[in-house]
Amino acid sequence: MRGQVKTIRVMTYNVHHCLGSDGRFDAGRVVQVIDQGGADIIALQDLQSATEKGTLAHFGRALGMNSYAGSPDSPLGFLSQLSLQGVQEYPLGAGGICLRGDTCIGGKRLHLFNVRLGSTDRGRQIASLLGPELLGSRSVSCPTLVLGDFSDLWWGAGNLNLALSLEKVGRPLWSATYPARFPLAARDRIYLRGGLRVLDYRVLRHRLARQGSTHLPFLVTVQVVDPRTHLKVEKLHRNRMETAPG
Structure with a gap:
């Protein structure tokens, strides 16, 4: 018997x-960078733009992906090849904001939290993110990805609470994303919780990515696994070992 894995x-x-x-505005470069990542779902931050070409809707049309935002003028958005449900925006205080959405992978729900923290009072913002309305809610019981710009250069306020509640993807030296020309800090991060297994992670560091924004894109490939099936398989293997001859 094999577990259902996607x-x-x-x-x-x-x-x-x-x-x-x-210092040059170029939405076309951003589209190319996103396209080269080959992601199924993209969490975008700081989307406000002076022209229509820099909007979430434009990115969706250019890439042939569905676009999701909490409000028309939101700085956050999702692009997705998959259908997202329940997309809603939440203020975190002190300029922080979170866009939540759910999707379905292999018959199992996956929670997504797109985060853009402000540079001040980060402890309060992270407490809101981990609080009962968002990650601390009883309704958030399925595999979960939390990703975005955490607006800190090194060890910021509230990061200990994040580390205690979620599993961070990547190591600082290999996942630095900021500033793009010479990345030193892992400001853009991905955390996970629940039945998820990391297969691969990487930062896009090619020339176009270094020019397209002041941040570099961070990607992770994960497997969504039904833990109940794995428990059955583990129990089966243990029983076989107990009854094996010799």
């Missing part, structure tokens, strides 16, 4: 209003 690739990317590290 694979999904997810990206987080702060597009910095399509203003590149070279």
